[in-house]
Amino acid sequence: MTSPAIDQEALRPAFDADFLNQLLARGIQVIRVIHSDLFGRQRGKQYPVKSLLHLEGGVAYSKMANAEDLMGVPVDDKEFPSLATHPDLHAHLDLQTAFVPPWEPDSLWVLSRLSEHGRPSELCPRSQLTRANEILGTTLGLDAVAAGEPEFYLFRNDANGSSVPYATNGVSYTMDRITDPDGAVGRIHRQLIGMDIGVTVVNREFSPGQFEINLMHDEVLGAADSAFLLKSGIKELAILEGMEANFMAKPVTEEEGSSLHVHLSLWKGGENVFATPEGGLSPEALWAIAGIQAHAAAIMAFAAPTVNSYKRLSGAGLSPRTSNWDEDNRFTFIRIPAERGRATRLELRAGDASASPHLLMAAMLHAAGDGIRRGLTPDAAGVPLPRSLEESVAALEKNEVFRDGFGEEFVGIYAALKRREVQGFAAAVTDWEWNLYRRHS
Numbered sequence: 043m044t045s046p047a048i049d050q051e052a053l054r055p056a057f058d059a060d061f062l063n064q065l066l067a068r069g070i071q072v073i074r075v076i077h078s079d080l081f082g083r084q085r086g087k088q089y090p091v092k093s094l095l096h097l098e099g100g101v102a103y104s105k106m107a108n109a110e111d112l113m114g115v116p117v118d119d120k121e122f123p124s125l126a127t128h129p130d131l132h133a134h135l136d137l138q139t140a141f142v143p144p145w146e147p148d149s150l151w152v153l154s155r156l157s158e159h160g161r162p163s164e165l166c167p168r169s170q171l172t173r174a175n176e177i178l179g180t181t182l183g184l185d186a187v188a189a190g191e192p193e194f195y196l197f198r199n200d201a202n203g204s205s206v207p208y209a210t211n212g213v214s215y216t217m218d219r220i221t222d223p224d225g226a227v228g229r230i231h232r233q234l235i236g237m238d239i240g241v242t243v244v245n246r247e248f249s250p251g252q253f254e255i256n257l258m259h260d261e262v263l264g265a266a267d268s269a270f271l272l273k274s275g276i277k278e279l280a281i282l283e284g285m286e287a288n289f290m291a292k293p294v295t296e297e298e299g300s301s302l303h304v305h306l307s308l309w310k311g312g313e314n315v316f317a318t319p320e321g322g323l324s325p326e327a328l329w330a331i332a333g334i335q336a337h338a339a340a341i342m343a344f345a346a347p348t349v350n351s352y353k354r355l356s357g358a359g360l361s362p363r364t365s366n367w368d369e370d371n372r373f374t375f376i377r378i379p380a381e382r383g384r385a386t387r388l389e390l391r392a393g394d395a396s397a398s399p400h401l402l403m404a405a406m407l408h409a410a411g412d413g414i415r416r417g418l419t420p421d422a423a424g425v426p427l428p429r430s431l432e433e434s435v436a437a438l439e440k441n442e443v444f445r446d447g448f449g450e451e452f453v454g455i456y457a458a459l460k461r462r463e464v465q466g467f468a469a470a471v472t473d474w475e476w477n478l479y480r481r482h483s
Protein backbone atom coordinates (compact mmCIF):
# COMPACT_ATOMS: atom_id res chain seq x y z
CA MET A 43 0.00 0.00 0.00
CA THR A 44 1.40 3.37 -0.92
CA SER A 45 0.06 6.66 0.33
CA PRO A 46 -0.22 9.07 -2.60
CA ALA A 47 0.05 12.73 -1.76
CA ILE A 48 -3.60 13.71 -1.62
CA ASP A 49 -4.37 17.31 -0.91
CA GLN A 50 -7.81 16.92 0.61
CA GLU A 51 -7.99 20.69 1.11
CA ALA A 52 -7.86 21.28 -2.63
CA LEU A 53 -11.21 19.51 -3.10
CA ARG A 54 -13.99 22.06 -3.71
CA PRO A 55 -17.02 19.87 -3.47
CA ALA A 56 -20.29 20.73 -5.23
CA PHE A 57 -22.77 18.82 -7.35
CA ASP A 58 -21.46 20.47 -10.51
CA ALA A 59 -19.38 19.84 -13.60
CA ASP A 60 -16.38 21.62 -12.05
CA PHE A 61 -16.11 19.19 -9.17
CA LEU A 62 -16.77 16.24 -11.47
CA ASN A 63 -13.91 17.41 -13.69
CA GLN A 64 -11.61 17.76 -10.67
CA LEU A 65 -12.47 14.20 -9.65
CA LEU A 66 -11.93 12.86 -13.18
CA ALA A 67 -8.60 14.71 -13.41
CA ARG A 68 -7.47 12.98 -10.20
CA GLY A 69 -8.44 9.60 -11.57
CA ILE A 70 -11.38 9.11 -9.23
CA GLN A 71 -13.59 6.34 -10.58
CA VAL A 72 -16.15 5.71 -7.84
CA ILE A 73 -18.03 7.50 -5.08
CA ARG A 74 -18.85 5.58 -1.93
CA VAL A 75 -21.93 7.08 -0.23
CA ILE A 76 -21.66 6.23 3.47
CA HIS A 77 -23.86 6.36 6.53
CA SER A 78 -23.61 4.97 10.04
CA ASP A 79 -26.02 2.32 11.25
CA LEU A 80 -27.32 2.27 14.82
CA PHE A 81 -24.17 0.44 15.95
CA GLY A 82 -21.65 2.81 14.37
CA ARG A 83 -20.87 0.49 11.48
CA GLN A 84 -20.25 1.82 8.01
CA ARG A 85 -23.07 1.12 5.54
CA GLY A 86 -23.37 2.52 2.03
CA LYS A 87 -23.42 2.14 -1.72
CA GLN A 88 -20.81 2.74 -4.40
CA TYR A 89 -21.50 4.72 -7.59
CA PRO A 90 -19.52 5.50 -10.73
CA VAL A 91 -18.06 9.00 -10.42
CA LYS A 92 -20.13 10.10 -13.42
CA SER A 93 -23.26 9.77 -11.23
CA LEU A 94 -22.14 12.76 -9.14
CA LEU A 95 -24.74 15.17 -10.52
CA HIS A 96 -27.56 12.63 -10.07
CA LEU A 97 -26.53 12.00 -6.48
CA GLU A 98 -27.70 15.48 -5.48
CA GLY A 99 -31.24 14.09 -5.16
CA GLY A 100 -30.11 11.52 -2.57
CA VAL A 101 -29.84 7.75 -2.45
CA ALA A 102 -32.72 5.49 -1.40
CA TYR A 103 -32.46 2.69 1.19
CA SER A 104 -35.09 0.50 2.74
CA LYS A 105 -35.78 1.92 6.19
CA MET A 106 -35.85 -1.62 7.54
CA ALA A 107 -32.09 -1.92 6.91
CA ASN A 108 -31.53 0.67 9.65
CA ALA A 109 -33.78 -1.17 12.08
CA GLU A 110 -31.75 -4.39 12.02
CA ASP A 111 -29.83 -6.08 14.81
CA LEU A 112 -26.09 -6.74 14.55
CA MET A 113 -26.75 -9.92 12.58
CA GLY A 114 -28.96 -8.09 10.06
CA VAL A 115 -32.31 -9.37 11.35
CA PRO A 116 -34.88 -6.54 11.40
CA VAL A 117 -37.22 -5.66 14.26
CA ASP A 118 -40.69 -7.10 14.11
CA ASP A 119 -42.61 -4.70 11.85
CA LYS A 120 -45.87 -5.57 13.62
CA GLU A 121 -44.49 -3.87 16.73
CA PHE A 122 -43.54 -0.73 14.82
CA PRO A 123 -46.29 0.69 12.59
CA SER A 124 -43.85 3.19 11.06
CA LEU A 125 -42.03 0.23 9.47
CA ALA A 126 -45.09 -1.71 8.31
CA THR A 127 -44.84 -0.78 4.62
CA HIS A 128 -41.03 -1.01 4.59
CA PRO A 129 -40.74 2.62 3.43
CA ASP A 130 -37.60 4.31 2.09
CA LEU A 131 -35.01 6.42 3.81
CA HIS A 132 -33.09 8.88 1.65
CA ALA A 133 -29.39 9.48 2.14
CA HIS A 134 -28.32 13.04 1.31
CA LEU A 135 -24.63 13.46 0.65
CA ASP A 136 -22.76 15.97 2.87
CA LEU A 137 -20.29 16.82 0.14
CA GLN A 138 -18.06 18.82 2.47
CA THR A 139 -17.19 15.50 4.17
CA ALA A 140 -15.78 14.09 0.90
CA PHE A 141 -12.26 12.69 1.00
CA VAL A 142 -10.07 10.22 -0.86
CA PRO A 143 -8.97 7.31 1.35
CA PRO A 144 -5.22 6.94 0.71
CA TRP A 145 -5.49 3.17 0.31
CA GLU A 146 -8.15 3.54 -2.41
CA PRO A 147 -6.88 6.52 -4.39
CA ASP A 148 -9.48 6.18 -7.16
CA SER A 149 -12.40 6.37 -4.74
CA LEU A 150 -14.16 9.29 -3.04
CA TRP A 151 -15.92 8.64 0.28
CA VAL A 152 -18.80 10.91 1.25
CA LEU A 153 -20.87 10.82 4.43
CA SER A 154 -24.62 11.18 4.17
CA ARG A 155 -27.62 11.96 6.39
CA LEU A 156 -30.77 9.88 6.30
CA SER A 157 -34.15 11.54 5.91
CA GLU A 158 -37.70 10.33 5.73
CA HIS A 159 -40.44 12.26 3.91
CA GLY A 160 -38.07 15.25 3.86
CA ARG A 161 -37.39 15.18 7.63
CA PRO A 162 -34.30 13.85 9.41
CA SER A 163 -34.76 10.19 10.27
CA GLU A 164 -34.58 9.19 13.94
CA LEU A 165 -32.71 6.10 12.73
CA CYS A 166 -29.80 8.22 11.46
CA PRO A 167 -27.08 8.60 14.14
CA ARG A 168 -25.57 11.63 12.37
CA SER A 169 -28.96 13.36 12.34
CA GLN A 170 -29.47 12.45 16.00
CA LEU A 171 -26.22 14.17 16.94
CA THR A 172 -27.04 17.21 14.83
CA ARG A 173 -30.40 17.46 16.57
CA ALA A 174 -28.85 17.14 20.04
CA ASN A 175 -26.37 19.93 19.23
CA GLU A 176 -29.17 22.09 17.77
CA ILE A 177 -31.18 21.69 20.99
CA LEU A 178 -28.14 22.92 22.96
CA GLY A 179 -27.89 25.82 20.52
CA THR A 180 -31.53 26.88 20.59
CA THR A 181 -32.14 26.40 24.33
CA LEU A 182 -28.78 27.50 25.75
CA GLY A 183 -26.89 29.21 22.92
CA LEU A 184 -24.14 26.58 23.24
CA ASP A 185 -22.12 24.59 20.73
CA ALA A 186 -20.33 21.36 21.53
CA VAL A 187 -16.70 20.51 20.77
CA ALA A 188 -15.56 16.91 21.22
CA ALA A 189 -12.92 14.30 20.52
CA GLY A 190 -13.11 10.50 20.53
CA GLU A 191 -10.30 8.11 21.47
CA PRO A 192 -10.96 4.57 20.24
CA GLU A 193 -8.95 1.60 21.48
CA PHE A 194 -8.91 -1.68 19.59
CA TYR A 195 -7.14 -5.00 19.23
CA LEU A 196 -5.60 -6.50 16.14
CA PHE A 197 -5.98 -10.25 15.74
CA ARG A 198 -4.51 -12.60 13.20
CA ASN A 199 -4.62 -16.31 12.57
CA ASP A 200 -1.82 -18.48 13.94
CA ALA A 201 -0.48 -21.58 12.16
CA ASN A 202 -3.47 -23.63 13.41
CA GLY A 203 -5.97 -21.10 12.11
CA SER A 204 -6.90 -19.80 15.59
CA SER A 205 -7.38 -16.10 16.06
CA VAL A 206 -4.63 -14.66 18.30
CA PRO A 207 -3.57 -11.12 19.26
CA TYR A 208 -1.20 -9.63 16.68
CA ALA A 209 1.56 -9.20 19.28
CA THR A 210 2.40 -11.39 22.24
CA ASN A 211 4.85 -9.14 24.03
CA GLY A 212 5.77 -5.59 24.96
CA VAL A 213 4.56 -2.89 27.33
CA SER A 214 2.20 0.08 27.14
CA TYR A 215 3.17 3.37 25.48
CA THR A 216 5.50 1.84 22.95
CA MET A 217 5.55 1.70 19.14
CA ASP A 218 8.59 -0.48 18.57
CA ARG A 219 8.88 -3.85 16.78
CA ILE A 220 8.06 -5.72 19.97
CA THR A 221 4.71 -3.98 20.07
CA ASP A 222 4.22 -3.85 16.30
CA PRO A 223 6.18 -6.90 15.01
CA ASP A 224 5.39 -6.51 11.30
CA GLY A 225 5.16 -2.71 11.30
CA ALA A 226 1.47 -3.07 10.39
CA VAL A 227 0.26 -0.52 12.96
CA GLY A 228 2.83 1.98 11.76
CA ARG A 229 1.60 1.54 8.19
CA ILE A 230 -2.07 1.73 9.19
CA HIS A 231 -1.38 4.94 11.13
CA ARG A 232 0.27 6.57 8.09
CA GLN A 233 -2.78 5.72 5.93
CA LEU A 234 -5.18 7.03 8.56
CA ILE A 235 -3.29 10.34 8.74
CA GLY A 236 -3.86 10.65 4.99
CA MET A 237 -7.64 10.49 5.51
CA ASP A 238 -7.35 14.03 6.86
CA ILE A 239 -9.81 13.40 9.69
CA GLY A 240 -7.52 14.74 12.41
CA VAL A 241 -5.69 11.52 13.34
CA THR A 242 -2.98 12.24 15.90
CA VAL A 243 -1.09 9.80 18.09
CA VAL A 244 -1.01 6.01 18.02
CA ASN A 245 0.38 3.91 20.85
CA ARG A 246 0.17 0.46 22.32
CA GLU A 247 -2.32 0.17 25.14
CA PHE A 248 -2.02 -2.06 28.19
CA SER A 249 -2.38 -5.44 26.46
CA PRO A 250 -0.46 -7.14 23.65
CA GLY A 251 -2.04 -6.38 20.29
CA GLN A 252 -4.12 -3.52 21.76
CA PHE A 253 -3.70 0.02 20.41
CA GLU A 254 -5.23 3.46 20.75
CA ILE A 255 -5.44 6.09 18.03
CA ASN A 256 -6.45 9.62 18.96
CA LEU A 257 -8.20 12.39 17.08
CA MET A 258 -8.02 16.18 17.23
CA HIS A 259 -10.99 17.87 18.85
CA ASP A 260 -13.55 19.31 16.44
CA GLU A 261 -17.12 20.62 16.44
CA VAL A 262 -19.15 17.71 17.72
CA LEU A 263 -20.51 16.32 14.43
CA GLY A 264 -17.04 16.47 12.85
CA ALA A 265 -15.61 14.74 15.94
CA ALA A 266 -18.14 11.90 15.79
CA ASP A 267 -17.70 11.58 12.01
CA SER A 268 -13.95 11.29 12.50
CA ALA A 269 -14.28 8.64 15.22
CA PHE A 270 -16.73 6.69 13.04
CA LEU A 271 -14.47 6.96 9.97
CA LEU A 272 -11.41 6.10 12.04
CA LYS A 273 -13.04 2.88 13.20
CA SER A 274 -14.09 1.90 9.69
CA GLY A 275 -10.69 2.91 8.29
CA ILE A 276 -8.89 0.76 10.87
CA LYS A 277 -11.15 -2.20 10.01
CA GLU A 278 -10.46 -1.91 6.27
CA LEU A 279 -6.72 -1.36 6.70
CA ALA A 280 -6.43 -4.30 9.09
CA ILE A 281 -8.03 -6.54 6.46
CA LEU A 282 -5.50 -5.28 3.90
CA GLU A 283 -2.78 -6.29 6.40
CA GLY A 284 -4.29 -9.77 6.64
CA MET A 285 -5.66 -9.12 10.12
CA GLU A 286 -8.88 -8.35 11.90
CA ALA A 287 -9.47 -5.15 13.89
CA ASN A 288 -11.55 -5.85 16.96
CA PHE A 289 -13.69 -3.16 18.61
CA MET A 290 -15.34 -5.41 21.18
CA ALA A 291 -15.45 -3.95 24.68
CA LYS A 292 -13.71 -7.00 26.17
CA PRO A 293 -12.40 -9.48 23.60
CA VAL A 294 -9.99 -11.42 25.85
CA THR A 295 -10.94 -12.55 29.38
CA GLU A 296 -7.49 -12.01 30.92
CA GLU A 297 -6.66 -8.75 29.13
CA GLU A 298 -7.79 -5.11 29.18
CA GLY A 299 -11.01 -3.96 27.60
CA SER A 300 -11.13 -1.36 24.82
CA SER A 301 -12.66 2.04 25.46
CA LEU A 302 -14.03 4.92 23.44
CA HIS A 303 -13.29 7.87 25.72
CA VAL A 304 -15.06 11.08 24.70
CA HIS A 305 -13.78 14.56 25.56
CA LEU A 306 -16.38 17.33 25.59
CA SER A 307 -16.47 21.09 26.07
CA LEU A 308 -19.25 23.59 25.40
CA TRP A 309 -18.71 26.91 23.69
CA LYS A 310 -20.44 30.27 23.31
CA GLY A 311 -19.21 33.10 21.08
CA GLY A 312 -15.81 31.50 20.57
CA GLU A 313 -15.26 31.00 24.33
CA ASN A 314 -15.12 27.73 26.24
CA VAL A 315 -17.90 28.10 28.86
CA PHE A 316 -16.36 25.34 31.03
CA ALA A 317 -13.33 27.55 31.76
CA THR A 318 -12.94 30.34 34.31
CA PRO A 319 -10.29 33.09 34.26
CA GLU A 320 -8.91 31.70 37.54
CA GLY A 321 -8.32 28.27 35.98
CA GLY A 322 -11.17 26.50 37.74
CA LEU A 323 -14.38 24.91 36.50
CA SER A 324 -17.32 27.17 35.67
CA PRO A 325 -20.88 26.63 36.97
CA GLU A 326 -21.77 25.39 33.44
CA ALA A 327 -19.06 22.73 33.67
CA LEU A 328 -20.37 21.55 37.05
CA TRP A 329 -23.99 21.52 35.82
CA ALA A 330 -22.95 19.58 32.70
CA ILE A 331 -21.05 17.02 34.81
CA ALA A 332 -24.12 16.67 37.04
CA GLY A 333 -26.40 16.22 34.02
CA ILE A 334 -24.22 13.42 32.67
CA GLN A 335 -24.23 11.83 36.13
CA ALA A 336 -28.02 12.20 36.43
CA HIS A 337 -28.53 10.35 33.13
CA ALA A 338 -25.62 7.92 33.56
CA ALA A 339 -27.72 4.76 33.50
CA ALA A 340 -29.44 5.69 30.22
CA ILE A 341 -26.16 6.93 28.71
CA MET A 342 -24.79 3.44 29.30
CA ALA A 343 -27.25 2.07 26.72
CA PHE A 344 -25.06 3.91 24.17
CA ALA A 345 -21.68 3.96 25.97
CA ALA A 346 -21.77 0.23 26.72
CA PRO A 347 -24.17 -1.03 24.06
CA THR A 348 -23.50 -4.78 24.04
CA VAL A 349 -23.81 -7.71 26.42
CA ASN A 350 -20.02 -7.93 26.27
CA SER A 351 -19.60 -4.27 27.34
CA TYR A 352 -20.33 -5.08 30.99
CA LYS A 353 -17.38 -7.46 31.19
CA ARG A 354 -15.08 -4.50 30.54
CA LEU A 355 -16.76 -2.68 33.45
CA SER A 356 -16.02 -5.43 35.93
CA GLY A 357 -13.71 -3.25 38.05
CA ALA A 358 -10.42 -4.29 36.46
CA GLY A 359 -8.38 -1.77 34.51
CA LEU A 360 -9.08 1.93 34.17
CA SER A 361 -12.79 1.56 33.49
CA PRO A 362 -15.47 3.03 35.76
CA ARG A 363 -17.98 1.15 37.93
CA THR A 364 -19.82 4.11 39.43
CA SER A 365 -20.91 7.45 37.99
CA ASN A 366 -18.25 9.30 40.00
CA TRP A 367 -16.19 12.28 38.85
CA ASP A 368 -12.85 13.76 39.78
CA GLU A 369 -10.08 15.94 38.46
CA ASP A 370 -7.10 14.23 36.88
CA ASN A 371 -8.25 10.74 37.93
CA ARG A 372 -8.41 7.94 35.36
CA PHE A 373 -10.49 5.67 37.56
CA THR A 374 -13.59 7.83 37.30
CA PHE A 375 -16.66 7.88 35.06
CA ILE A 376 -16.00 11.57 34.34
CA ARG A 377 -12.43 12.77 34.47
CA ILE A 378 -11.49 16.44 34.26
CA PRO A 379 -8.11 16.48 32.53
CA ALA A 380 -5.52 18.78 34.09
CA GLU A 381 -5.35 21.22 31.13
CA ARG A 382 -7.24 24.46 31.69
CA GLY A 383 -8.14 27.61 29.81
CA ARG A 384 -9.47 26.88 26.31
CA ALA A 385 -8.59 23.19 26.81
CA THR A 386 -10.90 22.85 29.85
CA ARG A 387 -13.06 19.82 29.18
CA LEU A 388 -14.62 16.74 30.65
CA GLU A 389 -13.79 13.20 29.58
CA LEU A 390 -16.46 10.51 29.77
CA ARG A 391 -14.55 7.25 30.32
CA ALA A 392 -17.54 4.90 30.28
CA GLY A 393 -17.76 4.40 26.53
CA ASP A 394 -16.29 1.25 25.01
CA ALA A 395 -14.98 0.67 21.53
CA SER A 396 -18.24 -0.89 20.33
CA ALA A 397 -20.18 2.36 20.91
CA SER A 398 -21.57 4.48 18.08
CA PRO A 399 -19.66 7.75 18.47
CA HIS A 400 -22.65 9.70 17.13
CA LEU A 401 -25.21 8.23 19.51
CA LEU A 402 -22.88 8.36 22.51
CA MET A 403 -22.06 12.04 21.90
CA ALA A 404 -25.77 12.80 21.31
CA ALA A 405 -26.62 11.17 24.66
CA MET A 406 -23.90 13.23 26.39
CA LEU A 407 -25.29 16.45 24.90
CA HIS A 408 -28.89 15.70 25.93
CA ALA A 409 -27.69 14.88 29.46
CA ALA A 410 -25.29 17.84 29.79
CA GLY A 411 -27.96 20.22 28.45
CA ASP A 412 -30.48 18.92 30.98
CA GLY A 413 -27.97 19.39 33.80
CA ILE A 414 -27.28 22.98 32.73
CA ARG A 415 -30.97 23.87 32.29
CA ARG A 416 -31.79 22.51 35.75
CA GLY A 417 -28.60 23.79 37.42
CA LEU A 418 -27.86 20.34 38.89
CA THR A 419 -25.10 19.79 41.44
CA PRO A 420 -22.52 17.07 40.74
CA ASP A 421 -21.87 14.32 43.25
CA ALA A 422 -18.23 13.24 43.55
CA ALA A 423 -19.08 9.69 44.60
CA GLY A 424 -21.80 8.96 42.05
CA VAL A 425 -23.92 5.82 42.10
CA PRO A 426 -23.24 2.30 40.77
CA LEU A 427 -23.50 2.06 36.99
CA PRO A 428 -25.80 -0.57 35.43
CA ARG A 429 -24.24 -4.02 35.59
CA SER A 430 -25.88 -5.29 32.42
CA LEU A 431 -27.22 -4.20 29.04
CA GLU A 432 -30.68 -5.14 30.28
CA GLU A 433 -30.46 -2.52 33.06
CA SER A 434 -29.12 0.18 30.75
CA VAL A 435 -31.81 -0.40 28.14
CA ALA A 436 -34.51 -0.32 30.83
CA ALA A 437 -33.05 3.00 32.06
CA LEU A 438 -33.09 4.38 28.52
CA GLU A 439 -36.73 3.40 28.01
CA LYS A 440 -37.73 5.16 31.24
CA ASN A 441 -35.71 8.33 30.57
CA GLU A 442 -38.02 11.20 29.57
CA VAL A 443 -35.18 13.50 28.47
CA PHE A 444 -33.82 10.84 26.12
CA ARG A 445 -37.24 9.78 24.82
CA ASP A 446 -37.87 13.40 23.98
CA GLY A 447 -34.38 14.07 22.63
CA PHE A 448 -33.94 10.89 20.54
CA GLY A 449 -37.64 10.38 19.74
CA GLU A 450 -40.07 7.60 20.64
CA GLU A 451 -39.54 5.65 17.43
CA PHE A 452 -35.79 5.55 17.87
CA VAL A 453 -35.90 4.58 21.54
CA GLY A 454 -38.49 1.86 20.84
CA ILE A 455 -36.52 0.32 17.97
CA TYR A 456 -33.11 0.62 19.65
CA ALA A 457 -34.43 -0.93 22.87
CA ALA A 458 -36.13 -3.78 20.98
CA LEU A 459 -32.91 -4.60 19.11
CA LYS A 460 -30.79 -4.46 22.25
CA ARG A 461 -33.26 -6.58 24.23
CA ARG A 462 -32.90 -9.20 21.52
CA GLU A 463 -29.16 -9.29 22.26
CA VAL A 464 -29.90 -9.64 25.98
CA GLN A 465 -32.28 -12.55 25.30
CA GLY A 466 -29.90 -14.20 22.86
CA PHE A 467 -27.10 -14.19 25.40
CA ALA A 468 -29.38 -15.38 28.21
CA ALA A 469 -30.27 -18.42 26.10
CA ALA A 470 -26.74 -19.19 24.87
CA VAL A 471 -24.54 -21.80 26.58
CA THR A 472 -21.08 -20.23 26.85
CA ASP A 473 -17.64 -21.87 26.88
CA TRP A 474 -17.27 -20.76 30.49
CA GLU A 475 -20.35 -22.74 31.52
CA TRP A 476 -19.30 -25.76 29.49
CA ASN A 477 -15.79 -25.79 30.95
CA LEU A 478 -16.99 -25.40 34.53
CA TYR A 479 -20.15 -27.47 34.63
CA ARG A 480 -19.46 -30.41 32.36
CA ARG A 481 -17.15 -31.86 35.02
CA HIS A 482 -18.42 -30.13 38.14
CA SER A 483 -22.14 -30.69 38.18
Ligand SMILES: NC(=O)CC[C@H](N)C(=O)O
Pocket residue numbers: 193247298299300301354359360361362372391
Ligand atom coordinates in the same frame (compact mmCIF):
# COMPACT_ATOMS: atom_id res chain seq x y z
N1 LIG B 1 -5.49 4.21 28.59
C1 LIG B 1 -6.55 3.98 29.30
O1 LIG B 1 -7.13 4.89 29.90
C2 LIG B 1 -7.08 2.57 29.35
C3 LIG B 1 -8.58 2.45 29.29
C4 LIG B 1 -9.05 1.00 29.38
N2 LIG B 1 -8.51 0.20 28.30
C5 LIG B 1 -10.58 0.94 29.34
O2 LIG B 1 -11.13 0.08 28.71
O3 LIG B 1 -11.26 1.73 29.95
